[in-house]
Amino acid sequence: MAGPDRAVHRTIVVVDVEGFGDPRRTLPHQMAVRAVLYRVVVEALGAAGVRWEDCHREDRGDGMFVLVPPEYAKAPLAEVLPGALARALREHNDTGPAAQRLRVRMAVHAGEVVFDRHGVTSTAVTTAFRLLDAPPVKKALADSPGLVVLVVSRWVFDEVVRHSAVLDPATFRPVPVAVKEVRDTAWIALPDRPYPAEPAVLDRPSAPAAPGGGAAVPRQLPGAPALFVGREEYLVDLDRVLTPADGDSAGAAVVISALSGAGGIGKTCLALH
Template sequence: MYTTMIAIDIVAFGQRCHDTHTQRRVRHELYERLSEAFAMTNLPWAACHREDRGDGVLIVMPAEVNATHCLDPLAHHLAVLLRGHNRFASDATRLRIRTAVHHGYVERDDHGVFSPATVHLFRLLEAPAFKKALQAAGTDLGVIVSDTLYTEAVQRGGNLVVPSAYKQLWINCKEVRRARAWLWLSPHHSDH
């Protein structure tokens, strides 16, 4: 099916969460904040296909979901929730998240989902340029959007995506060479 995919990774999970108790707590908080952000955005959390990645999650939206809702609306809601959580979190339990959003055809088998589109999604998520930009910004949330999804969302118009909130970023990661993507960063707050 042709759908929107979201890949999420907890920044520095292995470096900050050294024991299983802390890992369990941070993972619980991640899923709580995600389900809340989906509810705030009117996205169907329960209807999504989800694959846990240990320090993150792959979310495959139902085909009928408008991909545009997975950009600015979801990012803004998630940023607010992360800020609220992080205000009282320790360094070990602070949630900083990298998120990649892409769309395309997805196949499913007994082990999960796969396709060239899912490979591209994870190349975006793991791209060194994305990691470096988020680290330099020091924000709680960074979202990278594939060029095709961003272009389609902007061409549709409407007020759900604000193009000026995105910065062009060139990605080089494994077999993906010089691919254009679009970066959205949550505002930086100094109350952490």
């Protein structure tokens, strides 16, 4: 474990039981649900190649969060863990009493965390919990016939899901996250009842019109920045390059442009804007 006040990188997995406080669940039911939850999470992590003993874990009553050490690859936590969790839950639910059946929301994020004598904290940890609590994520599970909804942060989607040889990014759906101080876009999937794959907009013969008449935004793009100032000269250059000389886009050639520069200077924000 890292020393106090020293930030270290971890993959963050948060799991929460839907309807844990349902009045039909007595205390013995809740205790049984917790026991099942721990058992299936340990089993699913093992299927993803992660040893439970190597992880930092903290209980949340109706759920838990797990910090996975950096030596473990992130991809299996999105590719294998959710499906293994759904299968273990299905096996339990098929034989367990109704009041002890589980459906769960699961969030995967990554970032710097700090350990202290009370446990662990960081903006990344807080963000992971906000993803899990986002109303669209809760609704996705409520509307699904499946047992698990997976929500991944924008970073995990861009860096893990999009590059996966196992997952189909087209089965993920972008959702807005507006919980307390967090305003962002996350991506949800249903591991055991997948959404139909949606072809990327750029793969279609013609992009469908979005509400209001504009072109549909490709789903593989991250969300645009909430605030954007400056860069006027670059915006003028981009408008000039991307606007046909005759003002008519019909029959115009496709223009591919690249933005280059040092890391952190705002290339992505400029492109999205």
